[in-house]
Amino acid sequence: MEKCSTEKLLKNTKTKMTSARSSLLNIILENSSPETATSLHKKLSKETRIDLATVYRTLKIFNQKGLIRAINLDGEKIYYEKSCEHNPLHAHFYCEKCGDVECLNPFGFDESTSFVKMADKKEINSVELILRGRCEKCS
Ligand SMILES: [Zn+2]
Ligand SMILES: [Zn+2]
Ligand SMILES: [Zn+2]
The missing domain is CATH 1.10.10.10 (Winged helix-like DNA-binding domain superfamily/Winged helix DNA-binding domain)
Known part of the structure; x- marks a missing residue:
């Protein structure tokens, strides 16, 4: 592309x-x-x-x-x-030790469908999902 x-x-x-x-x-x-x-x-x-x-x-x-x-x-x-x-839309991983931010794999159809279900007929404009923990270097 x-x-x-x-x-x-x-x-x-x-x-x-x-x-x-x-x-x-x-x-x-x-x-x-x-x-x-x-x-x-x-x-x-x-x-x-x-x-x-x-x-x-x-x-x-x-x-x-x-x-x-x-x-x-x-x-x-x-x-x-x-x-x-x-x-495409994806979650992020945040390392609480070194402060690194990493883009994770884009949401697939299944995840997107669950967000829509969770919101239950409300209109969704954005999804923010941050997973926190320690990266490979810091764990
Ligand atoms: Zn582009
Ligand atoms: Zn780290
Ligand atoms: Zn990203």
């Missing part, structure tokens, strides 16, 4: 395009694992002048537009990842 075009994604979601926004989205699309705003900001700073507050604001917009997913750990550490067709 070909990589998504940032231009198309922004256009399809009617998100105003700036070069900073497009670079930020591009970094997220290229990532294979979730990344925090501060870490994204560090990468982005190599390409363009942008402050952390703008990065946070932009990530919030992207999230509202459904371009990315936010994985909220402990209320302060938030990781971001792409939510396009290349990254």
Whole structure:
């Protein structure tokens, strides 16, 4: 599957395009694992002048537009990842010792069906599932 075009994604979601926004989205699309705003900001700073507050604001917009997913750990550490067709919905594993976040295998039909059953006719927009424990390195 070909990589998504940032231009198309922004256009399809009617998100105003700036070069900073497009670079930020591009970094997220290229990532294979979730990344925090501060870490994204560090990468982005190599390409363009942008402050952390703008990065946070932009990530919030992207999230509202459904371009990315936010994985909220402990209320302060938030990781971001792409939510396009290349990254189907999945649970995350969080290592409580080293703080590593790992994307687990995408939900299959069975899991998706159980979520729908659990919610019982309510409309589901997102599912967040974080499994906590110790990774192979730390156990
Ligand atoms: Zn994609
Ligand atoms: Zn660990
Ligand atoms: Zn993930």
